[in-house]
Amino acid sequence: MSYTLEQLAAKVQGVVKGDSSIVIHKLGTLENASNNELSFLANPKYQNQLASTSSGAVLVKSEELAQLVDNAIVVSNPYLAFAQLSHLFVPITQGWKGIHQSVVVSLSAIIADSVIIGPNVVIDDDVTIAEGCMVGAGCVIGRGVTVGKGTRLYPNTTIYHDVIIGENCIFHSGSVIGADGFGFAPNNGSWEKIDQLGSVVIGDRVEVGASTTIDRGAIENTRIGHGVKIDNQVQIAHNVVIGDNTAIAASTAIAGSTKIGDFCTISGGVCIAGHLLITDRVHITGMSMISNSIDQEGSYSSGMGMEPTTKWRRTVARVRRIDEMAKQFSQLKKQVNKFLEKVDNK
Amino acid sequence: MSYTLEQLAAKVQGVVKGDSSIVIHKLGTLENASNNELSFLANPKYQNQLASTSSGAVLVKSEELAQLVDNAIVVSNPYLAFAQLSHLFVPITQGWKGIHQSVVVSLSAIIADSVIIGPNVVIDDDVTIAEGCMVGAGCVIGRGVTVGKGTRLYPNTTIYHDVIIGENCIFHSGSVIGADGFGFAPNNGSWEKIDQLGSVVIGDRVEVGASTTIDRGAIENTRIGHGVKIDNQVQIAHNVVIGDNTAIAASTAIAGSTKIGDFCTISGGVCIAGHLLITDRVHITGMSMISNSIDQEGSYSSGMGMEPTTKWRRTVARVRRIDEMAKQFSQLKKQVNKFLEKVDNK
Amino acid sequence: MSYTLEQLAAKVQGVVKGDSSIVIHKLGTLENASNNELSFLANPKYQNQLASTSSGAVLVKSEELAQLVDNAIVVSNPYLAFAQLSHLFVPITQGWKGIHQSVVVSLSAIIADSVIIGPNVVIDDDVTIAEGCMVGAGCVIGRGVTVGKGTRLYPNTTIYHDVIIGENCIFHSGSVIGADGFGFAPNNGSWEKIDQLGSVVIGDRVEVGASTTIDRGAIENTRIGHGVKIDNQVQIAHNVVIGDNTAIAASTAIAGSTKIGDFCTISGGVCIAGHLLITDRVHITGMSMISNSIDQEGSYSSGMGMEPTTKWRRTVARVRRIDEMAKQFSQLKKQVNKFLEKVDNK
Known part of the structure; x- marks a missing residue:
């Protein structure tokens, strides 16, 4: 090199x-x-x-x-x-070539000739893996999964059944694609599981970080657009739709059924509530909480940066009493204005 | 179907x-x-x-x-x-039946006849797995673990030694149950590890999401009640106790020794400090920080939703000076009241 | 015992x-x-x-x-x-001794005699594992990795190529060390991947929690000092440098190229922005957002604890209007002072 x-x-x-x-x-x-x-x-x-x-x-x-x-x-x-x-x-990252002899692969799986599969990979029934893919050691690929050409799965990645993955994607270790969405119906104080019958469909050129989780849809599919880049430790809930070329930094969580547009950039530590619509080209700064839809492109925030703890405690104590302060202020303003009016009228 | x-x-x-x-x-x-x-x-x-x-x-x-x-x-x-x-x-999610030939299982493990164990699973000494369980490919089940009947472990789940799991539970991929709690004693500027000698005890009908971690107790056990539902990327620290039928959404973290009651619902991105008591039927909204015990049922919050970044920056700048503003306000109020009193007395 | x-x-x-x-x-x-x-x-x-x-x-x-x-x-x-x-x-946590027969180990790997390697571990080319190490079942150790003596890797840990690990470290299950940092150059609305050519260098006596991720550097290395203790679900981005004996609690995220000093303690749920310098002996309280460098030791905060939701909503509504309130207050103060001055001058 x-x-x-x-x-x-x-x-x-x-x-x-x-x-x-x-x-x-x-x-x-x-x-x-x-x-x-x-x-x-x-x-x-x-x-x-x-x-x-x-x-x-x-x-x-x-x-x-x-x-x-x-x-x-x-x-x-x-x-x-x-x-x-x-x-x-890029150095040679792994020494295995072809399909390692320890791989457990179903007879009904279709694996292209050029695919490299590391030791102890498990590939279930009816899986299709296209040419040029690399599957790292210890990955488990569930029944009926399709992987497009040139996609790389680093070791110990888990893909649940029926997930569809595009071309030239990268999945880092510990990522889990297609686990059940978090869906339960209340039933006399306990929870009745809603079996998650949708899947996950991932576009081309998507990168998914280490320990990131993308859940399968409840009824329809969770969908990740083309060119989406997702960092580590991100949680994407069931039925979320993410538009093309949106980038999501680490430790962000997106709740169920939210739709995010194209070309958005979401910083780290953000939480986005469920059932929202975020339009294209929205930028969200770090550690913001998004609890309403956003229909205008631009930058949005709610994170508040640190201060020395003693000063911060005074700030918090005042913020907790801001409602009272605002009421007293309003009263004082009235009092003053009433007095000044009286004086002026004399 | x-x-x-x-x-x-x-x-x-x-x-x-x-x-x-x-x-x-x-x-x-x-x-x-x-x-x-x-x-x-x-x-x-x-x-x-x-x-x-x-x-x-x-x-x-x-x-x-x-x-x-x-x-x-x-x-x-x-x-x-x-x-x-x-x-x-629910479709057939995996093609394996019985115990796959590649499974490494200790001679001292007791596996019920009807159990399905996927390829490359590792089961250590003195493990007991009851009837009707499914263990996905690549799972590792540590020494002395007990798994109740009908429980499903999806691929690449890790259970540390001596964990006790109830009946009809579901563990999603990448979940780790029983890793060491985070315990260290300061020792001249470095940290002396406190070996974590407790375990984790999980009730019946518990669901644990992908990449969720539940640590073993330091001395006694971490305990998860019956019917508890835990989403993805949740962290539950050592010696936490969670009551029956409580549900915890994604990316929430609960620090050590906190006890949470029954029928609570905790939204996503919440952080709960250690050594707290949260009573039954408490609802915590998204991204709240819980740093005090809660002894009254009801809904609690501290998350603040986003605004356009430019407006938010002005808000934050004002909040940082709220202590000064409050003092000035208090002074002005006194000044005004003193003056008005004087005027009234004339 | x-x-x-x-x-x-x-x-x-x-x-x-x-x-x-x-x-x-x-x-x-x-x-x-x-x-x-x-x-x-x-x-x-x-x-x-x-x-x-x-x-x-x-x-x-x-x-x-x-x-x-x-x-x-x-x-x-x-x-x-x-x-x-x-x-x-500490009880016996696992029943395997020596190198399990199912292990896939490259001929070019150098494994010390006393090393214990559990079932289904995969060790790539040119790996060196020193005496007294324990590698749990299902771990994958990438090409060229070095592991110092006495280090323990719990099951299903993944170490990418060229990572260097010191002595007497502990890695918990699901941790991923050396995945690609999140680096992309904008290219006409899509993202051009920056291949991450650095690695991760970890000192002695480091503990890394379950599902924690430490990314490899973009050009140079991500570096974790001696005696650093990292809890579960922590994200450490590329090129971060962490000083000796710093402890980081669960679910914290540290963005790229930030340097943290020695003897710091960082609580859970904290987000630290990229390219910052945090000096030695800084304590950060739970759920704080750190968006500026810190050059003075001491305690820093920005987390705000919960209140009952109805009260909190009033607080938030007031905070959103604090800029307006501050302006009105300033105006009222001027009005009052002007009037009082006039009165005094009479």
């Missing part, structure tokens, strides 16, 4: 400034890269690091910036170029 | 209106069901969908409503009836 | 009061221990339980307290002594 600067520039339609023959072995940060590493400048606030960087070359967005280092690739979007070049430097 | 309307009505003590011989293949929603599907009307706000539904029949709660569709089953509680009928339409 | 009181006292440099020959079989609580169990009094508020306890002996911190029971061990720190003695009472 080493490339000349010229080769890398060609991959991202960039222009080399400096020595195009130098060999790059790795990607690095401006701060710590060594002279056989390529780094990037995406955020102008780090521009002063160009003077001191030891990196072999830097991805920059103008010739002017390129002047500040010995070797550079000039591209319109250095961050995107960096992402594209990152694909060239 | 198909039934006449008459057969389905009999299962839920309902009365058929219309053609009792039509055959139902599936359950569906009022909005999308086709003519061989049965749907239900539980929430009056969807009543107008009765006119337009294409479903073969509808579960309704009165003859009056039954008049609005061609075929109906009249029952006192359509939602409960729907839950009961859902059990009839 | 039974010891005389004398033996136990010797382990913790304590002094026996009473009968040093009594035999202790178990640890217990003051409230429920029986006469062959040892309990402890750490919190003075439980001192009144000494009179009524049935425990065979009690760990106390003074001779004065020892007088209140028949048998005691006097130590300077009973809670720490209890922690130390807990190690003596």
